[in-house]
Amino acid sequence: xxxxxxxxxxxxxxxxxxxxxxxxxxxxxxxxxxxxxxxxxxxxxxxxxxxxxxxxxxxxxxxxxxxxxxxxxxxxxxxxxxxxxxxxxxxxxxxxxxxxxxxxxxxxxxxxxxxxxxxxxxxxxxxxxxxxxxxxxxxxxxxxxxxxxxxxxxxxxxxxxxxxxxxxxxxxxxxxxxxxxxxxxxxxxxxxxxxxxxxxxxxxxxxxxxxxxxxxxxxxxxxxxxxxxxxxxxxxxxxxxxxxxxxxxxxxxxxxxx
Numbered sequence: 001x002x003x004x005x006x007x008x009x010x011x012x013x014x015x016x017x018x019x020x021x022x023x024x025x026x027x028x029x030x031x032x033x034x035x036x037x038x039x040x041x042x043x044x045x046x047x048x049x050x051x052x053x054x055x056x057x058x059x060x061x062x063x064x065x066x067x068x069x070x071x072x073x074x075x076x077x078x079x080x081x082x083x084x085x086x087x088x089x090x091x092x093x094x095x096x097x098x099x100x101x102x103x104x105x106x107x108x109x110x111x112x113x114x115x116x117x118x119x120x121x122x123x124x125x126x127x128x129x130x131x132x133x134x135x136x137x138x139x140x141x142x143x144x145x146x147x148x149x150x151x152x153x154x155x156x157x158x159x160x161x162x163x164x165x166x167x168x169x170x171x172x173x174x175x176x177x178x179x180x181x182x183x184x185x186x187x188x189x190x191x192x193x194x195x196x197x198x199x200x201x202x203x204x205x206x207x208x209x210x211x212x213x214x215x216x217x218x219x220x221x222x223x224x225x226x227x228x229x230x231x232x233x234x235x236x237x238x239x240x241x242x243x244x245x246x247x248x249x250x251x252x253x254x255x256x257x258x
Contacts, residue, residue, distance in 0.1 A: 005044050009211045012038060013059060013218030020060075021067040021226025022233065023242040024168055024183030030245060031215075032056055032112065033252055047208070049105035053158075054206035057097065057197040059215040064164075064191035066223030068184070074231075075135045076184035081177070084142045085149035085167070086192035092153020093193045097200025100158040106257075111158045113257050115166055116250035122169035123243035131178050131235050140175040148174065149189070157197050164190040165246055172239070179235035187227075 016031035035052045039045065047055070071077060100108060152166045167186045171177040177185070201207050230238060 004042060005039070005211075006214060008039055008042055008044065009214045010218045013215035014222045017059075017063045017066070017219040017222035018226035018229075019241075019245065020063050020164075021070065021187075021223035021228075022230035023226075023238050023245075024067070024164065024186040024230070031059065037252075047211075049108045050100075050206050051208050053100065053108060054201040055208055055212045055215060057194060057201045058207055058212045059219055060190065061194040061198045062216045063219035063223045064187050064194060066220055067187040067227045068191055070224040070227030071184035071187065071231075076181050077188055078138060078177070078181055078185045080142065081140065081145060081171075081175075081185050082188045082192070084146045085189045088146040088149035089153035089156070089167075089189055089193040090196045092150040092155075093157035093196030094153075094200055096154040096157020097197045098157075098204065099154075100200070101204040101206070103158065108158060109253060109257055111155055113250065113253040115155050116246060116253055119166045119169050120243070120247040120250045122173050123239070123246055125169075125173045127172050127179075127239065130172065130176060131180075133176075133178050135178065135181055138177060138181060140177065145175055153193055153196065156193060157200060164193075165242075168242060169246075179238060180231070183230060183238065 012031055012034045016034060019030055032052055035047055035055060036049070039047065068077070103111075148170050149167070152170070156166070164186045167189060168182055171182040171186060172179065
């Protein structure tokens with residue numbers, strides 16, 4: 001790896017992890033397209049979709065650790081939600097990540113595009129009164145949460161994304177979880193999901209270790225910084241940032257697919 005390659009990969013990891021810590025996602029919604037499209041702009045070798053999904057899976061594992069650690073105090077982590085959605089998404093991500101070895105690059109990109117499009121649509125659904133609910137009075141359908149987490153896990157395992165970009169809109173729109181609790185809890189669930197995705201990608205030889213190591217270092221630095229910023233930013237602004245990121249990524253992926 002030359003110096004330019006190291007810097008580019010580190011910056012991709014840092015920017016993606018900072019935003020992921022701030023808005024409660026693992027960061028693959030941002031880093032997947034960045035890893036695909038940015039290195040060639042600097043004359044560097046392009047990663048394949050399989051390599052990008054493998055690097056993303058490993059990086060998300062470490063990015064979410066930093067985010068959860070930053071949110072560990074303040075009552076933002078809903079333990080019941082983490083148990084139900086975490087166990088279901090772990091099972092789904094193991095199935096999806098193992099099955100991805102039998103898919104073409106076009107198939108992986110198509111799954112990613114469909115997930116991003118669904119998430120983008122959901123983020124623009126009105127979410128009134130969510131943040132007026134006290135954190136200790138939050139209620140939700142446990143089995144519905146587990147069902148959605150299983151489906152998200154399978155799709156996310158395929159693209160190595162851990163699925164938080166879909167979990168967040170589901171938690172906000174379907175389960176009616178307040179924004180800051182959604183951000184903190186989704187990071188914890190994403191961490192659990194990334195265990196399955198990472199194990200599957202490592203077992204099937206889809207991880208390029210050198211760039212993955214650079215991304216991990218960037219994640220451990222940037223994710224806690226992003227989480228600290230997320231605690232201070234207005235929840236409406238956080239929702240808008242996430243919605244715009246997901247929509248932009250969805251448009252770019254579908255432009256390439258079509």
